Amino acid sequence: MNGIITPLYAFFVEKLPYVTIFVFLIGTALRLNRWLSAPKDPHGGRLDLVAGLKYIILDVVFFRKTFKTDKMTWLTLFLFHVGAGGILFGHMRGFKLWTAEMFSPLGPWLAEFMVHTLPVYIGWMFIATQVILLIRRGVLERQQLQSLPNDYVALLLLLITTILGQGMRIFPPEAIPTETYSVVFIPRLIVLHLEKVPSFHWFFLHILFTQLFVMYIPFSKLVHIVSGVITPAFYGSRRKEYDL
Amino acid sequence: MTSRDRDEAKEALRKFTRRQLMELDTCAHCALCTEKCPTYAESQVPNYAPGVRSSKTVRLYNKQFDLRARLLGSRPITEEDVADLADSAFNCTLCGRCMETCPFGFQTHELWVRVREVIRDLGGTPSKVLMLEEMLEESQNPYGLEPDMRLDWADYTDLEEIPEKDQADIAYFVGCTTAFKGANHEVAFAIASILNKLKENWTLLGEDEWCCGSPLLLAGDEHGVKKFAEHNVEALKSRGVKTVITGCAGCFRVFKWEYPKLLGYKPDFEVVHAVEFLRDKLASGELNPDPAKERVGYHDPCELARLGGVIDAPREALKYLASDYVELPESGMDVRCCGGGGLLQAVNNDLRMAIVNRRLGQARELGVEILTSGCPSCKLAFADGVRESDIEIEVLDVMELAARQLGLL
Numbered sequence: 006m007n008g009i010i011t012p013l014y015a016f017f018v019e020k021l022p023y024v025t026i027f028v029f030l031i032g033t034a035l036r037l038n039r040w041l042s043a044p045k046d047p048h049g050g051r052l053d054l055v056a057g058l059k060y061i062i063l064d065v066v067f068f069r070k071t072f073k074t075d076k077m078t079w080l081t082l083f084l085f086h087v088g089a090g091g092i093l094f095g096h097m098r099g100f101k102l103w104t105a106e107m108f109s110p111l112g113p114w115l116a117e118f119m120v121h122t123l124p125v126y127i128g129w130m131f132i133a134t135q136v137i138l139l140i141r142r143g144v145l146e147r148q149q150l151q152s153l154p155n156d157y158v159a160l161l162l163l164l165i166t167t168i169l170g171q172g173m174r175i176f177p178p179e180a181i182p183t184e185t186y187s188v189v190f191i192p193r194l195i196v197l198h199l200e201k202v203p204s205f206h207w208f209f210l211h212i213l214f215t216q217l218f219v220m221y222i223p224f225s226k227l228v229h230i231v232s233g234v235i236t237p238a239f240y241g242s243r244r245k246e247y248d249l
Numbered sequence: 250m251t252s253r254d255r256d257e258a259k260e261a262l263r264k265f266t267r268r269q270l271m272e273l274d275t276c277a278h279c280a281l282c283t284e285k286c287p288t289y290a291e292s293q294v295p296n297y298a299p300g301v302r303s304s305k306t307v308r309l310y311n312k313q314f315d316l317r318a319r320l321l322g323s324r325p326i327t328e329e330d331v332a333d334l335a336d337s338a339f340n341c342t343l344c345g346r347c348m349e350t351c352p353f354g355f356q357t358h359e360l361w362v363r364v365r366e367v368i369r370d371l372g373g374t375p376s377k378v379l380m381l382e383e384m385l386e387e388s389q390n391p392y393g394l395e396p397d398m399r400l401d402w403a404d405y406t407d408l409e410e411i412p413e414k415d416q417a418d419i420a421y422f423v424g425c426t427t428a429f430k431g432a433n434h435e436v437a438f439a440i441a442s443i444l445n446k447l448k449e450n451w452t453l454l455g456e457d458e459w460c461c462g463s464p465l466l467l468a469g470d471e472h473g474v475k476k477f478a479e480h481n482v483e484a485l486k487s488r489g490v491k492t493v494i495t496g497c498a499g500c501f502r503v504f505k506w507e508y509p510k511l512l513g514y515k516p517d518f519e520v521v522h523a524v525e526f527l528r529d530k531l532a533s534g535e536l537n538p539d540p541a542k543e544r545v546g547y548h549d550p551c552e553l554a555r556l557g558g559v560i561d562a563p564r565e566a567l568k569y570l571a572s573d574y575v576e577l578p579e580s581g582m583d584v585r586c587c588g589g590g591g592l593l594q595a596v597n598n599d600l601r602m603a604i605v606n607r608r609l610g611q612a613r614e615l616g617v618e619i620l621t622s623g624c625p626s627c628k629l630a631f632a633d634g635v636r637e638s639d640i641e642i643e644v645l646d647v648m649e650l651a652a653r654q655l656g657l658l
């Protein structure tokens with residue numbers, strides 16, 4: 006990679022991950038402190054594991070309530086989250102949490118589709134759903150909702166990151182790959198193994214925005230990745246308590 | 250804002266529990282609840298939308314507790330901030346429908362009550378709501394009427410047996426809106442007549458009955474309601490009551506779900522809504538009504554259904570009471586509020602009437618001739634709506650319909 010990447014790009018890979026992890030951990034600690042410093046519910050708020058799990062599956066996995074309320078928004082949200090999950094899963098291969106051989110039993114064509122073609126479609130779908138959600142927010146703003154700045158920042162960061170990631174796939178690489186190569190973010194801890202050398206500008210900007218996004222998670226509504234699972238569990242427990 | 254004001258603001262905002270703060274921080278302001286919210290749907294006022302309320306509450310909280318406040322000092326909470334949030338929080342029927350729409354399952358009923366509590370501590374409670382609290386303090390009912398008028402309904406309706414016993418198995422807790430509002434007197438008469446017909450060993454509490462405390466809870470005065478809970482529970486315990494029957498959805502919810510929380514223990518008596526009692530007696534064959542021929546619809550009171558857990562019982566009872574029962578749209582857990590809850594009448598009666606007219610319109614489209622409910626506030630709202638819009642729908646409580654079909658009314 007010598008001679009191709011700028012010192013700034015080197016910073017994104019070699020130094021920024023430490024900053025990212027630090028900010029993420031500090032942010033998470035601050036968020037937890039904010040929640041834990043609030044008083045416990047004096048009246049209990051008992052958690053029923055079975056009922057909680059039921060509503061986590063219904064409401065978090067399938068978006069039951071959104072389906073009942075607004076079918077178009079349900080479709081958008083569902084595809085958005087499928088896209089997020091698919092892309093997260095795809096990235097795990099780069100970190101060797103799974104390998105392409107996993108799909109070999111499906112036959113060469115389907116395996117190729119699953120590993121190389123489908124991710125591109127998922128990327129487009131993910132971008133499209135984010136744009137729809139952004140437009141929806143804009144249209145409803147001041148009429149039905151009043152967003153906080155972080156509602157927009159989180160979505161914009163994610164959109165930019167995803168567009169950059171998709172750009173990596175569709176723009177040709179600057180160098181012809183000879184073999185799989187690795188990007189070492191944190192030695193022995195976070196190492197990305199790439200099958201192809203990507204389009205570098207897109208790649209390094211993608212890395213930058215991914216890290217900005219990760220840093221922003223604890224300070225934004227993206228905390229719902231965790232809390233959005235906890236609150237339906239309490240909701241389900243309430244329904245069980247009230248025999249509903 | 251003085252440092253004392255800041256301390257008081259901090260103290261008030263600290264009332265949000267961990268779960269509630271998590272809910273406020275998680276709310277994505279997706280607006281999925283907005284169209285379902287009865288006050289927003291009828292007014293189109295953005296400030297009444299639950300998500301906007303959530304945004305404003307977080308902004309207020311963050312003025313005192315976000316990272317910037319911690320590093321650079323808290324920002325002042327102005328009177329305008331509080332008034333704006335109060336405008337949002339009190340233009341809400343506390344029907345809890347947003348809870349049923351929220352993708353994250355936030356327990357919004359509790360959350361909005363807490364917001365009202367915080368507003369109260371910040372001095373933003375609307376004056377009419379404060380007046381209500383004063384009347385409760387003075388006369389133990391939200392209408393400011395003399396306690397000895399609690400049994401006037403029995404005189405007006407010519408109820409022959411008016412038991413006020415020292416010991417009884419069942420107590421009929423009438424509730425203020427039934428006891429003091431003329432439109433509901435026949436509900437009390439119907440329940441009392443059915444108890445008499447069944448020869449139950451039952452009693453009224455008479456002047457010893459205080460408001461259940463629901464209006465105080467809705468006003469955000471959780472502390473004040475404890476006195477009412479203690480009094481009522483003591484009055485019932487001293488009579489050896491095993492079952493408390495009430496025809497009021499608000500009283501039912503507070504007795505069944507709030508008293509144990511407020512008192513820290515579950516009182517040693519069963520709490521039953523009158524429609525549950527009626528359903529059991531109809532199912533057991535102890536009561537044999539002649540079903541009504543008219544088309545009957547049932548409106549779920551929010552406090553009985555979504556917030557109280559009683560959805561099937563009234564429908565099962567109505568199978569015996571009506572030969573032509575129709576299910577209203579938006580019912581059960583997803584019931585559209587009638588507008589009668591959350592003290593909205595005290596704050597914005599025009600909005601209440603707009604909400605009730607929407608619901609009446611739904612009943613009219615189905616050709617409903619008798620619209621039933623299980624809540625005196627719903628009955629009042631529907632009666633007001635029928636009167637205002639000149640709709641030909643008879644508004645009855647399920648218990649009134651039962652008494653009528655049993656030949657008691």
